[in-house]
Amino acid sequence: MPNIAKEAYQRFVENRRIELAVTETAKDEGFEEGIKQGVKQGEEIGVVKEKEIRILKAISKGMKIEEVAELFDVNIEYVKEITGKNK
Numbered sequence: 001m002p003n004i005a006k007e008a009y010q011r012f013v014e015n016r017r018i019e020l021a022v023t024e025t026a027k028d029e030g031f032e033e034g035i036k037q038g039v040k041q042g043e044e045i046g047v048v049k050e051k052e053i054r055i056l057k058a059i060s061k062g063m064k065i066e067e068v069a070e071l072f073d074v075n076i077e078y079v080k081e082i083t084g085k086n087k
Helices: 003-060 065-071 075-084
Strands: none
Touching: 003 065, 003 075, 065 075
């Protein structure tokens, strides 16, 4: 193979290797970011679910809807929705 063709082929191979490395890095970074977002979203859902459980517990102990709404800093409609009393 002539020198010029050999050098061009070597540049091509090196460029291809770099492209693949960049692609893999981007995939890895995207995966890690997706995991972080998923964990954050899961934590947010957990906080909401915990609040809902506490609201239900307060209602089951005999607290009035208005008191529960004030205690948990939510609106009355939200408490009714959780407890199924808005039907």
